[in-house]
Amino acid sequence: MSEYTKQIGAARKGVPEEATQELTMPQYLKKLATPFNIVAGIIVLVGLGLIVVRYTMGLGAVTSASQDQPWGLFLNIGLFSGVPLSASGFVLGTVVFIFGLKHYEPVVKNAVLLGFLGYLFAVIFLLIDLGRPWRLPYPMAVSFGTTSVLFLVAWHVALYLSCQFLEFVPSLFEWAGWKVLRRWTIKLTIGLTIFGIMLSTLHQSALGALFLLAPGKLHPLWYTPYLPVLFLNSAIAGGLCLVIFVTYLTRRFLKEQADAEYLASIDKITLGLGKGVSLVLITYFAVKIIALAHGNHWSLLNTTYGYWYLVEILGFVLLPGILFALGSRSKNVGLVQFTALLTIIGVVINRINVSLIALNWQLPEREFFDLREFLIVIGVITIEVLVYRWIVSHMPILRRHPDYENEHE
Amino acid sequence: MEKKLDVKTTNKCKPRSILSPDLSTVKISRRGFLKGNAALAGALLLWDALGEPAKGLAREINGWPDRYGMLTDLTRCFGCRICEKACNKANDLEPPATPFEDKSVFEEKRRVNAHTNETYTVVNRYADPKTGEPVYRKVQCNHCAEPACASACPVSALKKSPDGPVLYNENLCIGCRYCMTACPFYVPAFEYFDAGSPAIRKCSMCYTRRISKGEVPACASECPVEAITFGKRSELIKLAREKIVRNPDKYIDHIYGENEFGGTDWLYISGIAFEEMDFPSDTGTTPLPEFTREFLSAVPLVLVMWPALFGGVYLFSKNRSRTAEAGTENTKKEGNQS
Ligand code: SF4
Ligand code: SF4
Numbered sequence: 001m002s003e004y005t006k007q008i009g010a011a012r013k014g015v016p017e018e019a020t021q022e023l024t025m026p027q028y029l030k031k032l033a034t035p036f037n038i039v040a041g042i043i044v045l046v047g048l049g050l051i052v053v054r055y056t057m058g059l060g061a062v063t064s065a066s067q068d069q070p071w072g073l074f075l076n077i078g079l080f081s082g083v084p085l086s087a088s089g090f091v092l093g094t095v096v097f098i099f100g101l102k103h104y105e106p107v108v109k110n111a112v113l114l115g116f117l118g119y120l121f122a123v124i125f126l127l128i129d130l131g132r133p134w135r136l137p138y139p140m141a142v143s144f145g146t147t148s149v150l151f152l153v154a155w156h157v158a159l160y161l162s163c164q165f166l167e168f169v170p171s172l173f174e175w176a177g178w179k180v181l182r183r184w185t186i187k188l189t190i191g192l193t194i195f196g197i198m199l200s201t202l203h204q205s206a207l208g209a210l211f212l213l214a215p216g217k218l219h220p221l222w223y224t225p226y227l228p229v230l231f232l233n234s235a236i237a238g239g240l241c242l243v244i245f246v247t248y249l250t251r252r253f254l255k256e257q258a259d260a261e262y263l264a265s266i267d268k269i270t271l272g273l274g275k276g277v278s279l280v281l282i283t284y285f286a287v288k289i290i291a292l293a294h295g296n297h298w299s300l301l302n303t304t305y306g307y308w309y310l311v312e313i314l315g316f317v318l319l320p321g322i323l324f325a326l327g328s329r330s331k332n333v334g335l336v337q338f339t340a341l342l343t344i345i346g347v348v349i350n351r352i353n354v355s356l357i358a359l360n361w362q363l364p365e366r367e368f369f370d371l372r373e374f375l376i377v378i379g380v381i382t383i384e385v386l387v388y389r390w391i392v393s394h395m396p397i398l399r400r401h402p403d404y405e406n407e408h409e
Numbered sequence: 410m411e412k413k414l415d416v417k418t419t420n421k422c423k424p425r426s427i428l429s430p431d432l433s434t435v436k437i438s439r440r441g442f443l444k445g446n447a448a449l450a451g452a453l454l455l456w457d458a459l460g461e462p463a464k465g466l467a468r469e470i471n472g473w474p475d476r477y478g479m480l481t482d483l484t485r486c487f488g489c490r491i492c493e494k495a496c497n498k499a500n501d502l503e504p505p506a507t508p509f510e511d512k513s514v515f516e517e518k519r520r521v522n523a524h525t526n527e528t529y530t531v532v533n534r535y536a537d538p539k540t541g542e543p544v545y546r547k548v549q550c551n552h553c554a555e556p557a558c559a560s561a562c563p564v565s566a567l568k569k570s571p572d573g574p575v576l577y578n579e580n581l582c583i584g585c586r587y588c589m590t591a592c593p594f595y596v597p598a599f600e601y602f603d604a605g606s607p608a609i610r611k612c613s614m615c616y617t618r619r620i621s622k623g624e625v626p627a628c629a630s631e632c633p634v635e636a637i638t639f640g641k642r643s644e645l646i647k648l649a650r651e652k653i654v655r656n657p658d659k660y661i662d663h664i665y666g667e668n669e670f671g672g673t674d675w676l677y678i679s680g681i682a683f684e685e686m687d688f689p690s691d692t693g694t695t696p697l698p699e700f701t702r703e704f705l706s707a708v709p710l711v712l713v714m715w716p717a718l719f720g721g722v723y724l725f726s727k728n729r730s731r732t733a734e735a736g737t738e739n740t741k742k743e744g745n746q747s
Contacts (some may be wrong), residue, residue: 060601067598070586099728131584131607143564145582151563196716209704213591
């Protein structure tokens with residue numbers, strides 16, 4: 001192990017709160033008051049304030065949701081976009097633990113953490129959006145709507161959240177110093193990963209299958225019997241891209257939390273993952289074209305919805321697919337990282353299209369956007385980022401814990 | 410014109426593409442892939458314990474020939490809104506913002522709105538495209554034979570009763586609003602401005618308040634011109650057909666709801682094309698729950714096969730890396746010896 005790792009390890013061992021211990025309160029507060037934190041704090045406060053309004057005056061007071069367009073940004077972004085991007089944990093787990101590609105291991109803990117937080121916050125978004133959030137456990141415990149795809153999603157998200165938590169706890173136990181518990185949970189890794197693949201395959205595709213029920217409401221360019229396959233496919237791309245992009249961010253902003261092994265591995269991992277995503281995106285593009293041909297909807301391309309559809313599949317699927325291939329071939333890490341961001345945006349655009357813009361497209365008047373709703377979404381995502389940063393700054397996510405440095409898993 | 414064309418295309422292609430997807434064009438064919446492994450299906454007790462989702466509701470529904478329905482004769486309706494008033498009274502709803510006698514509401518196309526919560530039915534005005542005369546459409550839940558809303562509900566708060574009406578149980582509803590996304594007629598309404606106990610609002614055909622007491626639903630009983638008839642659905646279809654046959658000049662030859670989306674228990678006959686009154690026209694005759702059934706029936710197979718598949722890959726790759734490691738160690742030793 002490098003000298004660098006040891007230094008970090010020694011500095012952190014057993015004293016996770018060293019910042020507060022060494023500084024006096026005013027000093028600590030001053031250290032906290034970075035421009036980033038101040039802006040984040042304001043966004044979070046505004047969001048929380050509006051959430052209070054939502055819980056006291058009803059969903060209608062803070063959203064543009066209407067009788068005809070019942071699902072808004074909370075679900076479009078929090079659930080339909082958040083869940084595919086959080087496929088990071090399951091995809092990287094499969095690559096490393098099942099396929100045995102060990103050189104991706106340095107980023108696995110980070111991918112699992114991102115996945116876990118993504119699901120946790122998807123549930124938080126659900127709690128904001130459900131009319132009666134305190135009944136969240138009803139599909140699990142009180143009444144079973146077995147004909148409902150949403151019933152399946154509810155079960156799977158609940159099970160998978162627990163699964164991801166168990167995958168994440170070894171890092172937590174390392175931080176807390178609970179060695180026995182850690183050893184037990186590490187033993188579960190393979191089982192959890194396979195369980196995670198099962199659950200993820202099903203609920204990622206189920207999110208697409210939700211819309212199969214509304215053939216007359218979803219625009220024919222987006223409605224296809226392949227929706228489940230497409231959703232699963234783009235979730236794999238989204239999860240991989242989130243890992244690529246967040247890995248870039250950690251190297252830029254959280255470098256001091258990482259060990260040399262992690263930092264040194266980033267370039268190679270980025271290029272490798274980029275190559276993988278390129279294949280996934282090209283496949284996705286092909287299925288999209290098959291769906292288009294199969295429905296024989298070519299003539300619809302020459303309409304406003306058609307142009308928007310083309311922007312989506314050319315600009316955010318085909319283009320990144322090509323850029324990934326070019327980037328990984330010419331070993332251009334920066335290009336791959338940029339393309340990952342492009343793909344993440346593409347996944348979000350696709351989910352917003354399917355669950356908002358192309359849905360109910362025949363209604364004469366629709367309202368998509370409410371500033372208050374948007375501010376809540378931004379506020380909650382900011383909380384997620386802060387929680388992520390806190391965990392990465394305290395727990396051994398981007399580094400090995402010194403006690404287990406020489407362990408081979 | 411262009412828009413309509415689009416709609417037609419979808420209409421034709423969708424049911425076909427769902428029921429017999431051209432699997433030869435796709436690599437990943439769920440069905441073929443899964444069928445080949447039908448032997449594994451025996452192990453599906455896990456899902457069966459929860460109730461089998463793939464069971465065809467259609468067969469059950471056809472087994473309820475005595476279920477009730479309603480028939481609205483749109484040629485008779487003259488927009489008096491007495492049905493709205495009767496609905497309000499029968500269901501103890503909120504007093505209306507504009508009185509039920511006020512005809513100015515026809516300037517807009519209205520829908521059942523849970524925010525004001527005045528009625529579970531509204532009447533809208535359209536113009537006969539030929540004569541320009543006003544025609545009226547009464548809107549409420551159509552009590553589908555195989556309701557998309559009920560199949561969508563994750564907690565079975567919405568249920569089709571064997572008597573016909575699609576009923577809502579507020580005590581189970583979690584407020585996810587998937588029923589609203591699913592309903593092809595934009596019927597269920599949600600109380601967006603209630604933070605404490607927001608509920609879905611929709612017509613129940615007066616099932617608990619009247620039918621179960623042997624009374625006719627309020628709108629049908631109050632309508633002054635008998636535009637709404639309550640009865641056994643099978644009888645209503647006969648009645649509708651008779652009316653059409655007897656007055657071919659008055660009615661178009663179409664009973665809306667007989668086959669739309671696999672059939673609805675609320676039926677309509679009209680003098681002008683139903684599209685002219687915003688009835689969904691791209692309906693097909695496949696009940697909407699069919700469109701998710703195939704997906705749900707693939708679920709147990711994934712649950713059974715994935716562990717075997719990925720467990721196998723794991724063992725394989727582990728084995729391979731062991732052999733590789735052993736190989737490198739051997740070479741090292743050899744190197745040391747020499
Ligand atoms: S019309 Fe809509 S709300 Fe009524 S039964 Fe059919 S799907 Fe359900
Ligand atoms: S809003 Fe209520 S009734 Fe509608 S699908 Fe959700 S739980 Fe069921």
